[in-house]
Amino acid sequence: MSAVTTTGPANAVQVENVSLTYRTTFERVPTLKTALVRFGRGERAVREVQAVQNVSFDVPHGNAIGIIGANGAGKSTLMRMIAGILPPTEGRIQVNGRVSTLLSLGVGFNAALSGRENVVLGGLASGLTRKEIQERYEEIADFAEIGEFIDMPMRTYSSGMFQRLAFSVAVHMEPDILLVDEALSAGDAKFKQKAAAKMKELVTNARTMFLVSHALSSVRDLCNDALWLHKGQLMMRGNPNEVIAAYNKFLKVGEDAFSLEDL
Numbered sequence: 001m002s003a004v005t006t007t008g009p010a011n012a013v014q015v016e017n018v019s020l021t022y023r024t025t026f027e028r029v030p031t032l033k034t035a036l037v038r039f040g041r042g043e044r045a046v047r048e049v050q051a052v053q054n055v056s057f058d059v060p061h062g063n064a065i066g067i068i069g070a071n072g073a074g075k076s077t078l079m080r081m082i083a084g085i086l087p088p089t090e091g092r093i094q095v096n097g098r099v100s101t102l103l104s105l106g107v108g109f110n111a112a113l114s115g116r117e118n119v120v121l122g123g124l125a126s127g128l129t130r131k132e133i134q135e136r137y138e139e140i141a142d143f144a145e146i147g148e149f150i151d152m153p154m155r156t157y158s159s160g161m162f163q164r165l166a167f168s169v170a171v172h173m174e175p176d177i178l179l180v181d182e183a184l185s186a187g188d189a190k191f192k193q194k195a196a197a198k199m200k201e202l203v204t205n206a207r208t209m210f211l212v213s214h215a216l217s218s219v220r221d222l223c224n225d226a227l228w229l230h231k232g233q234l235m236m237r238g239n240p241n242e243v244i245a246a247y248n249k250f251l252k253v254g255e256d257a258f259s260l261e262d263l
């Protein structure tokens with residue numbers, strides 16, 4: 001199923017023929033022996049990865065869209081482009097509304113600063129005034145439930161604590177568009193439930209949400225729309241149950257093909 005191409009402010013996000021190619025220069029070291037002979041200096045090589053290839057789709061306001069696909073499919077890259085962290089190599093992305101991101105990779109907290117300081121910085125970065133941040137601070141800290149750690153440097157946090165605070169900041173910025181990348185992976189069961197309830201609340205209030213997740217049940221529970229990427233290409237877009245079913249079928253066929261090859 002391909003994207004519907006309506007234009008105008010009815011859409012929170014419009015992605016038009018977007019591609020992104022990463023170009024990395026590195027030192028190729030063919031063997032250990034060569035490495036030793038050359039004292040670690042290999043030949044220079046360039047690796048190009050077409051992480052997202054000519055992808056187009058629109059997301060209307062108020063949709064909760066799940067982005068699924070295998071490791072390396074281009075999900076995080078797509079999210080980072082929508083967040084404005086990475087410019088597309090080709091194509092155009094239009095975002096109508098204020099975006100709040102909760103991306104595992106990308107702009108984030110300064111680990112040397114305390115949770116409290118990062119809440120203020122996160123708020124200012126999202127365009128809130130100091131007064132607005134002050135008004136929301138207690139709610140943000142309460143939601144994260146990290147107790148006295150709020151005044152400790154964030155490098156002392158466990159990954160779950162880090163994500164609790166990141167999630168709390170992102171959802172309390174009252175974004176029009178919330179980008180969530182595997183936010184629930186490190187939280188414990190209780191926090192996962194609380195976070196899911198909060199995301200549902202945001203979507204009920206006609207906010208738009210993107211959820212990248214390998215937990216297909218989360219996509220099924222939280223999303224009314226879904227998109228499946230494979231090797232940078234858009235494979236399917238539509239109802240989460242249908243997209244997940246097609247993805248699961250694809251995985252199963254892939255596995256069968258793999259095991260036949262193995263024989």
Ligand SMILES: Nc1ncnc2c1ncn2[C@@H]1O[C@H](COP(=O)(O)OP(=O)(O)OP(=O)(O)O)[C@@H](O)[C@H]1O
Nearest residue numbers: 022024049051069070071072073074075076077078
């Ligand atoms: N900064 C980077 N520099 C070079 N290549 C990158 C970079 N980030 C990602 N890639 C490559 O781009 C491709 C897509 O990566 P991306 O992180 O978008 O996939 P993903 O679907 O989010 O994967 P996962 O499910 O593993 O998080 C991969 O082949 C990856 O190796």
